[in-house]
Each structure stands twice: as C-alpha cells, then as structure tokens.
Amino acid sequence: MTKQSPTALHELGAAELVAGYRRREFSPVEVARSVLGHAERWEQHLQALFLLRPERVMEQARASEKRWLQGAPLGLIDGVPVTIKDNIATQGDPTPLGTAATDMAPALQDAPPAARVREHGGVVLAKTTMPDYGMLSSGLSSYHKLARNPWDFSKTPGGSSAGAGSAAAAGYGPLHIGTDIGGSLRLPAGWCGIFTLKPSLGRIPIDPPYTGRAAGPMTRTVADAALFLDVLSRPDERDSMSLPAQHIAWSAFDAGVDKLRGLRIGLLLEAGCGLAVEPEVKDAIQRAAALFERAGAVVAPMQPFMTQSMLDGMDHFWRMRSYADMRALPAETKARVLPYIQQWADSAAGMTGEAVYRAVHQFHHTRVTTVNACRPFDYVISPVSPVPAPPAEFASPTNDPMRPLEHIGFTVPFNMSEQPAASINCGYTRSGLPIGLQIAGKRFDDLGVLQVARAFELVREGQRPWPQPPSEALHHVD
Structure with a gap:
C-alpha cells in the first residue's frame, strides 16, 4: 500500500x-500517522484532545490494516480516525465530564456511540475536551486546558462539544462525536464552520439518557455525517428512549438541489428571547434563504415562538439539578468545580418547590409550542446562534452566570421537541468567523434534514479554505 494520495491523508x-x-492506495497505518502528525502540529494552539495515546492509535490502525489486507473489514468505518467526546464513556478510561471534581474511575464499558465505533472498526484517535458537566457553550474547563477555535485562537470553539468542534474544523480526521442538550452540537459546529446533526431523540442511543440529550456526528461534510449516522443509529437497550430498529437509507442523503423544489421553508430570524441577532448573522441567514428560494423552495417568515419565560424555566431547573448534584459533593471536591458553574448552581439555593415545578413545566411548554410553530412548514431555517464566536475565555457569550443561556433560543427548542436539527456553514463575518445556519425538520425526518443540508451545501456561497496550523499557514509545509 504505497501509492501517493494527491491530497494529504x-x-x-x-x-x-x-x-x-x-483499492489499497494507502493504509489505515499511513492515515493514522498523517492524522497524528497533523494533530501534533495543532494541539499546542487548540487543546482539543484528552487521552491522546499515539501508541494505542497505531495499534488499532495496524489491526485495521491487517483486516483490509485479508479482505475482511469489520464495518463501514474500519480504519477511519474518530474522536469521541469526554462524556461518552470508553471502556477502561476515566470520564471526567470536563471537571476537576469528578471521580476518575475507569469506565466499565463503552457507551453506545463508542461501542458502535469499535464494532465498525473505527480508529479512536482520542477523547475531546468539554467544559464542566457540559453546562457551558465554551471550552472553559476546570480539568481540561482551554480549547480554542482554529479560525481564530482568541475565540471559543463553542460547547459543550468544544474539542470536537475544534478538532473537526482543524482536520483531526473526518469523524467526531459530540452531544447536545440545548445546542452543544450545533453551537460549536456553527462557530467552527463544520456540519452536524442533532438527531431526533433516541435516533443515536446514549447512556445515560436524559430529556433532550442527543449524541451526533460532527464532520466537515454532510456526506461524512450520513456515513457516520449509518454506524451510530443502531438501537441500544441501555437507552430507555432508543428508537426501534428502522432501515434508513442514509446513503440517499444526496437528493440534489431538486430536493428543495416546492418545499415550504419557515424563516425564523428572531428567537423571541435572549440576545438580539447581530446584523452580520442576520444578513448571512437572509442570503441563505434567498438561495433556498432561487432553488424553488417557498420561504415564509415565522414569528418568534420562544419566550424568555421558557428559556428562564429551563435555566432554573438546570441550576437546581446542578445545585442538588453539587450539594452531595464534599466541600473540598465542590471547590474544584469551575467558579462560574458554582455561582450559577448556588443561585438556585432559595428556589421553592413551586418555583421548581413551574420551571420544569417550561420544558413541556417549549415542546408543544415548538411543534405547533413548525407544523405549517416542511423545514425551518434560522441562525444557530445570534452572535459569532465570543472570546475563548468567556464561559458564555454574556460571560454572566446569571444570564448564561441567552444565546440558545434558536437551538434549545428542538431538543425539547425531539426534532432533528442541523448546523451548516452559511457565511463568514467581516473578521472571518464562520456563521452557522440551522435547518430543523419534523420529528424522525433525520434523512430529510440531511438531504436539505446537502442541497444547501451544493448551492451555498464559496467556502474558505480550512484553517491550517500556524507553521503550515506560514511556511506551506505539507
């Protein structure tokens, strides 16, 4: 296997x-070496990885190479490098959940997404970094080093799938797994210029399952996400919300631009709560909407349907959940949690039972309202975030623990409604930061969302080259 690939592996x-x-043009061993070398050039700047163990990567690659030489690959991604988010358990490894306060006991088994990767022969490159307990839209962590955005090191990659978003944009191989409970796949995808799909609840089993929680692929292209969904979307009884086995022709993700003809597209330009949409972001979404119209879709404006009460209710419940979890920790352990998270959670100390009940009710209210608002449309497009990537050191765009979720008004409703929602790049700010377009579909129409995203991928404005490590950008070293 010695033929030279025209593109860096x-x-x-x-x-x-x-x-x-x-075709035996190159081997998994050669690819693993290329990815490891590329990641090594990037990591001092991005700090996207946790548990990077080159010797284990090469061991997996050699085993894959042997299978390919024997004509017996394990599955759909045998030999393909994959990263897995910190909070997705991998057998024998600690799962710190981004915080220095976590017990570092090794996991007894792979969580469902990790198990599917291994069953299909994927080469696990490393775990990716995340903020404390996954409760921030940034790479700020009390355990991991601060993750940064490859488009601009002074900016956050987003979160909580921070390292995954950064690694995908930087080219640490093609496949990355993140998780999302209110935007944690889509926010880093939007701010890093990559593609992701937060699938319908239960489409990709996860353990532990939780209301609104989903795992999903983070990739540079819709094609890679479609292939990865074929691997990840297998039922697993450990997830009580896992969907029944269903044949989905993920390989049919490319239905061409004709997919858009005649579709009813809702255009949501204001979330109804939280931060106002910045002009550069709104302009990019409106240009995307014009491309949908030019391709034959019928685009109609939507009225905002989220309210500040809905957003605040979810925020207050999550505060109380974290407050209860942290109250169970010894004082010296709690002190290791990121101060921003401590302050946010401790603010729930005085909540009454009635206040908690009213907060919980907002989850269901958000679900019903979202489904009703989307009913007239086949798909809904909107910004992923009202603002471009904020500074890397910020815990959230406001950097205020009393206003932590002001940027998730477009993303969180689709967690509660269980609808699939993708993020795909639709433009750049004047300073060169990516801007994410969210495409949401009806519940269970994951393939349809992929097809619409692929159609947009074909008609969107020209994309800028992916960022390269500083030494390569300056010296053009391959």
Whole structure:
C-alpha cells in the first residue's frame, strides 16, 4: 500500500478513506500517522484532545490494516480516525465530564456511540475536551486546558462539544462525536464552520439518557455525517428512549438541489428571547434563504415562538439539578468545580418547590409550542446562534452566570421537541468567523434534514479554505 494520495491523508473524508483502503492506495497505518502528525502540529494552539495515546492509535490502525489486507473489514468505518467526546464513556478510561471534581474511575464499558465505533472498526484517535458537566457553550474547563477555535485562537470553539468542534474544523480526521442538550452540537459546529446533526431523540442511543440529550456526528461534510449516522443509529437497550430498529437509507442523503423544489421553508430570524441577532448573522441567514428560494423552495417568515419565560424555566431547573448534584459533593471536591458553574448552581439555593415545578413545566411548554410553530412548514431555517464566536475565555457569550443561556433560543427548542436539527456553514463575518445556519425538520425526518443540508451545501456561497496550523499557514509545509 504505497501509492501517493494527491491530497494529504488527514484531509480525506471517511468514504474516501474507506475507498482508498479497499483499492489499497494507502493504509489505515499511513492515515493514522498523517492524522497524528497533523494533530501534533495543532494541539499546542487548540487543546482539543484528552487521552491522546499515539501508541494505542497505531495499534488499532495496524489491526485495521491487517483486516483490509485479508479482505475482511469489520464495518463501514474500519480504519477511519474518530474522536469521541469526554462524556461518552470508553471502556477502561476515566470520564471526567470536563471537571476537576469528578471521580476518575475507569469506565466499565463503552457507551453506545463508542461501542458502535469499535464494532465498525473505527480508529479512536482520542477523547475531546468539554467544559464542566457540559453546562457551558465554551471550552472553559476546570480539568481540561482551554480549547480554542482554529479560525481564530482568541475565540471559543463553542460547547459543550468544544474539542470536537475544534478538532473537526482543524482536520483531526473526518469523524467526531459530540452531544447536545440545548445546542452543544450545533453551537460549536456553527462557530467552527463544520456540519452536524442533532438527531431526533433516541435516533443515536446514549447512556445515560436524559430529556433532550442527543449524541451526533460532527464532520466537515454532510456526506461524512450520513456515513457516520449509518454506524451510530443502531438501537441500544441501555437507552430507555432508543428508537426501534428502522432501515434508513442514509446513503440517499444526496437528493440534489431538486430536493428543495416546492418545499415550504419557515424563516425564523428572531428567537423571541435572549440576545438580539447581530446584523452580520442576520444578513448571512437572509442570503441563505434567498438561495433556498432561487432553488424553488417557498420561504415564509415565522414569528418568534420562544419566550424568555421558557428559556428562564429551563435555566432554573438546570441550576437546581446542578445545585442538588453539587450539594452531595464534599466541600473540598465542590471547590474544584469551575467558579462560574458554582455561582450559577448556588443561585438556585432559595428556589421553592413551586418555583421548581413551574420551571420544569417550561420544558413541556417549549415542546408543544415548538411543534405547533413548525407544523405549517416542511423545514425551518434560522441562525444557530445570534452572535459569532465570543472570546475563548468567556464561559458564555454574556460571560454572566446569571444570564448564561441567552444565546440558545434558536437551538434549545428542538431538543425539547425531539426534532432533528442541523448546523451548516452559511457565511463568514467581516473578521472571518464562520456563521452557522440551522435547518430543523419534523420529528424522525433525520434523512430529510440531511438531504436539505446537502442541497444547501451544493448551492451555498464559496467556502474558505480550512484553517491550517500556524507553521503550515506560514511556511506551506505539507
């Protein structure tokens, strides 16, 4: 396997890698070396990875190479590098959940997404970093080093799938797994210029399951996400909300631009709560809407349907949940939690039972309101975030623990309604930061959302080259 690939191996998509292995143009060992070398050049700047163990990566790659030489690959992604978010358990490894306050006992088994990766022969490159307990839209953590955005090191990659978003944009191989309870896949995807799908609840089993919680692929292209969904979307009884087995033709993700013809598209430009949408973001979304119209879709404006009461209710419940969790910690352990998270959680100390009940009710209210608002449309497009990526050191765009969720008004409703929602890049700010377009579909229409995203991928404005490590950008070293 010695033929030279015209493109750097770490830049190839998952399907291209599998095809190359099958044709013996290059091997999983060569790809692993390329990705490891590329990540090494980036990591001092991005700090996206946790548990990077090159010797284990090469061991997996050699085993995959042997299988390919024997003509017996394990599955759809045999030999393809994959990263897995910190909070998705991998057998034998600690799961710190982004915080220095966590017990570092090794996990007894792989969580469902990690198990599917191994069953299909994926080469686990590393785990990716996240903020404390996944409760921030940034890479700020009391355990991990501060993750940064490869488009601008002074900016956050977003969160809580911070390292995954950064790694995908930087080219640490083609496949990355993140999680999302209010925007934690889509926010880093939008701020890092990559693609993701927060699937319908239960489409990708996860353990532990939780209201609104989803795992999903984070990739540079819709094609790679579609292939990865074929791997990850297998039922698992450990997830009480896992959907029944269903044949979905993920390979049919590319229905062409004709997919858009005649579709009823809702255009949501204001969330109804939280931060106002910045002009550069609104302009990019409106340009995207014009492209949908030009392709034959019928685009109609939507009225905001979220309210500040809905957003505050979810925020207050999550505060109380974290407050209760942290009250169970010894004082010296709690003191290791990020101060921002401590202050946020402790603010729930005086909440009454009635206040907690009213907060919980907002989850259901958000669900019903979102489904009703989307009913007239086949798909809904909107900003992912009202603002571009904020400073890396900020815990959230406001950097205020009393106003922590003011940026998730577009993303969180689709967690509660269980609807699939993607993020795809639709433009850049004047300073060169990516701007994410959210595409949401009806519950269970995950393939349809992929097809609409792929159609937009075909018609969108030209994309800028992916960022390169500073030494490569300056010296053009391959």
